[in-house]
Amino acid sequence: MELISVIQYEGSNEVLAYKHPKEDFNFGTQLIVHETQEALFFKDGRALDLFRAGRHTLETMNIPLLREVIKLGTGGENVFHAEVYFINLTTQMGIKWGTDSKVRLFDPASGLHLEIGASGNFNLRVNDSRKLILKLVGTTDGLLQSDVLGEGLTYGTGKFKSLVMNKVKSNLARVIKEQNINILEIDSYLDGLSEELRDIINETLVEYGLIMPEFYVTSIMTPDDDPNFMRLKQQFADRTLKVREEEVRRAEAEAAQGRKLVEAQTAAQLKTVNAQGEADALRIKAQAEADTYRMQAEAEAQEMKMKGYTYQQETARQVGLEAMQNGITGGNGGGGNGGGIGGGLGELAGLGVTLGAMGGVINMTKDALNPLMEQSAQVGAGFGNVVQGNVAQGNGQNAWVCPVCGKTGITTNFCPDCGTSRANAVNSAAGSAAGESWDCECGARGITSKFCPDCGRKRKDNN
DSSP states (O other): OOOOSEEOOOOOTTEEEEEOSOOEEETTOEEEEOTTEEEEEEETTEEEEEEOSEEEEOOTTTOHHHHTTOOOOSTTOOEEEOEEEEEEOSOEEEEEEEOSSOEEEEOTTTOOEEEEEEEEEEEEEESOHHHHIIIIITTSSEEEHHHHHOSSSSOOOOTTHHHHHHHHHHHHHHHHHHTTOOGGGGGGGHHHHHHHHHHHHHHHHGGGTEEEEEEEEEEEEOOTTOHHHHHHHHHHHHHHHHHHHHHHHHHHHHHHHHHHHHHHHHHHHHHHHHHHHHHHHHHHHHHHHHHHHHHHHHHHHHHHHHHTOOHHHHHHHHHHHHHHHHHHHHHTTSOOSSOTHHHHHHHHHHTTOOHHHHHHHTTOOHHHHHHHHHHHHHHOSHHHHHHHHHHTTSSSSOOBOOTTTOOOSBOSSBOTTTOOBHHHHHHHHHHHHTTOOBOOTTSOOSBOSSBOTTTOOBOOTTO
């Protein structure tokens, strides 16, 4: 009996299962299993111990199932009889498939009956070594890829070729109908079709220890020469064109609406900017004017502070200067009614402004006030001062003021308003200058005219 010391297999990748030609082994023999393999021991048609990748020394301790059925030899030889199968666990890639006849299909989108074909490829590997050997290998020497799927794209004698074709043909039309897939758009759904068909086929393959990790539908053959299919394509093209036209019109309308919205927003923003600009300009102008006024006021305040008088005093000073200027202008032939400086002072006196107070307000020097004081002493006080100034020849004209009605600039012998004679006016003025004044019942005191300037009562003889 020839015994071997090493059991292993190194062969083609297309071999799915390989039966080792030697069947008699002894304890201590080395079993070498590669990473892509599994080794299964058989005895009397029973699948016993399964060894995975690695170097194994066959001993009674690591082959418990086999030890129970073997008979140890005599003469010190521990020999046992068994069958060893090496199973290839690598994935078989790019196995092609295709339908051997047309698949009749009812297109749910158009309601037409069509015939289509399909083709593609898939990958295959062993996922259960015991099932594979027991259900496919049996007592044969092994199993090849061609034994499982046959040879060629469409036809073959493989054990599972007809299974794949039957599953594809019987389920392709059903999946298309259930998912309501348009046959003209089916290329967009190939991934979903592939996964659904793979799961259906694997439900059968798993019973034989095989699995398809990937299944691909790469092409659907449509009946391009079928009149129904041609009409379907034309209808689909017309509908697609109309939909596209509607999308273009909608896009144009949305663009126009967006443009109008942008224009309106832009116009509103421009108005806002313009209004803001105008408001800013007005604010800047007002601020500049306020700053100018404030600086001018500060300068004037500083000047008044340096001269030692207040704003009210400065205002009074300006009024007094203007009044005196008017009086001086009248004395120089400017047409004034007061007759020169005397007339201007008379007007100030009529306003209730005294020369003493005026001198303190306008901050004038004593030398500047002396001429005015002397003039005031000559013309007197009150209404008589005004009459005396007018009756005198201060302005070179023979004009007088009526003491009764107050008419001024009279050059006739009688007042044109009340008829008072010029002689009475002169006598009244002379009497006033002599100190002949009277008191009225209304409370007015020191009246020099014939009528009360407050209530209009006529002077009585006993007053």
